[in-house]
Amino acid sequence: MLFYFFIGIIILIMDVRGGKMKIMHLGDLHIGKKVNGYSMIENQRDIFEQIYSVISKKNIETVLIAGDIYDRSVPSEESIQLLDDFLSHLINILSVNVIAISGNHDSPARLDFSRGILAKQGLHILGEYKKLVNKISINNFDFYLMPFVTPAVIRKKFETIIEERELVISTYDDTMKFITGEAVKNLNSDRVNIAIYHGFVIGSGDDEKEIEREESVKPLAIGGKESVAEKYFLDFDYTALGHLHGNRKVKSERVRYSGSPIKYSFSEKNQKKSLTIIDIEKDKFDLEQVEIKDKYPMIELRGTFSEIMEADVDRDAYLKITLTESVLDAMNKLRSRYSQVMELGIEIPATDSIDKDHSSKEIHKIPADQLFADLAGSVGIKIDEEEMKQLRDVINEIKEVAH
Secondary structure (H helix, E strand, O other): OHHHHHHHHHHHHHHHHHHEEEEEEEOOOOEOOEEOOEEOHHHHHHHHHHHHHHHHHHOOOEEEEEOOOEOOOOOOHHHHHHHHHHHHHHHHHOOOEEEEEOOOOOOHHHHHOOHHHHHOOOEEEEOOOOOOOOEEEEOOEEEEEEOOOOHHHHHHHOHHHHHHOOOOOOOHHHHHHHHHHHHHHOOOOOOEEEEEEEOEEEOOOOOHHHOOOOOOOOOOOOOOOOEEEHHHHOOOOEEEEEOOOOOEEOOOOOEEEOOOOOOOOHHHOOOOOEEEEEEEEOOEEEEEEEEOOOOOOEEEEEEOHHHHHOOOOOOOOEEEEEEOOOOOOHHHHHHOOOOOEEEEEEOOOOOHHHHHHHHOOOHHHOOHHHHHHHHHHHOOOOOOHHHHHHHHHHHHHHHHHHO
């Protein structure tokens, strides 16, 4: 009997010290985000409640947040309070470790505030690179934190070492080759090594221009190369990525995007949002996706006004509506039935008479007021003489200012 007692104690010690951990991988919370003027705060509170429930049911020990915690670098008071409530619940109520990094939407300096004190409570946040390798160790696990950073910032912060090694750091790929290279030198093969990075990672042979990115994903660079090669992360046992809003692997099953927990654009309307859970130990990895529900679904509707008004959809859904006819005061009429019409467009082909009329003339020879009148007429709006006079006056004022 005593023998089995000691065996049980040994197994317990081995489990605590090292072998296994259940981790929830989150990213792109975008707390405080507004979509077409609609605040997502209520949705975010609802999703956080679902997260609490899954953490409790699945016995999650550590939560990773891979950047874009806030949607703006200067968050609102309401956003700050919601994040505080979220993190407090994770740490004080659910007793999990939280490891988070900044993304391209966040202010690194703001997230770093009081990080030394917070770490003692189990909250580890890294916004800025004070050193090249940033490691958090928990039991037999080493977490390597790699917040979003631009090549220019890295060149400035680590100018001496870059010059000594005669390195060229001009792209995001150069940047992460440098950072991950330093981290890999520190890897202990007897421990479980996990990287957390916010950026655009692509697999071997992939073209960054061909990889689908959601409308709500902000470009990291204007006109330049944004991507980072997946191969730099393959020495880690798992890499938790943030930036893209769809839940997906890169090429390796162990290099993954969790995706955003909420749909933030109509390009995401068909995505099934889920929570990524990994049950990991050295040389063993199990993945589970737990689907979560939208408080308000995103739906696109197209048709005549009467078809839209009679559609069998949730009246509180976020709607993108395309009308195939002109309707006076359409938005207000639609909102009398649907409370959250985010986008409204009108899609009407030009009339044959307009096409014929303009096809026989060079368009620059047609008076501006006539072009406006013809355009209005093509969508069923008739402009009377008084309105035409006002239109000509406005056009003349614009011409005077232009000259």
